[in-house]
Amino acid sequence: MIRRRTLVPALALACLSTFIATAAGTLQSPEQFFGHKMGADNKLARWDKIVEYMKLAAANSDRVRFRELGKTSSGNPFVALEISAPETLKNLASTLTGKIVEVDDEKRFAIHVAAVFANNFTNHLFSVSQMILEKSGLSFEILKPLINETVRKVQNHDPLNVQTGPASRHDDHTIEKHLEYLKKDGRFAEIYKLLSNEIRQYAKEENTV
Secondary structure: HHHHHHHHHHHHHOOOOHHHHOOOOOOOOOOHHOOOOOOOOOOOOOOOHHHHHHHHHHHHOOOEEEEEEEEEOOOOOOEEEEEOOOOHHHHHHHOOHHHHOOOOOOHHHHHHHHHHHHHHHHHHHHHHHHHHHHOOOEEEEHHHHHHHHHHHHHHOOOHHHOOOOOOOOOOHHHHHHHHHHHOOHHHHHHHHHHHHHHHHHHHHHHHHO
């Protein structure tokens, strides 16, 4: 049973090692990395180590691209490994977007973190805005032209240069009135204060440059 379970990943890792060794000559063999022969009796490579080896392969060759697609039901990484000539990988990417940027693992992680701020956090703030409006019997539709205009601006300008609002102009009187209004929901008041302080800090730094 163990031999059957290890056969497929063992063959895949062996092929991957041969492919990268031919291309770059710098990747450890599976036997060197895992400390035993692939497919050996009573030896089962752990999934986290297999993923680590895949990442190592991607870091050592422009012929391999590692992608984490999500998590399994057990919370483990669900991954895809794209293996081909560099030109083929670029052509594949070009079918999805006209702008291709080659990045290493560190830069890819930075993109992921930045995307959480730009997408996930922003969407949550949309939800907060919607809840504030609905409590006053208003529709979120009212804000959509403003949202569209904000998105349009950042397409052609540095976001720092088009920041608006009471915090950016240090309008403390308006900020206090807004916080007073939000007292009935302390969570929203805390978010408002945190983001206002961040915006004020950046505005202050920009003015001192």
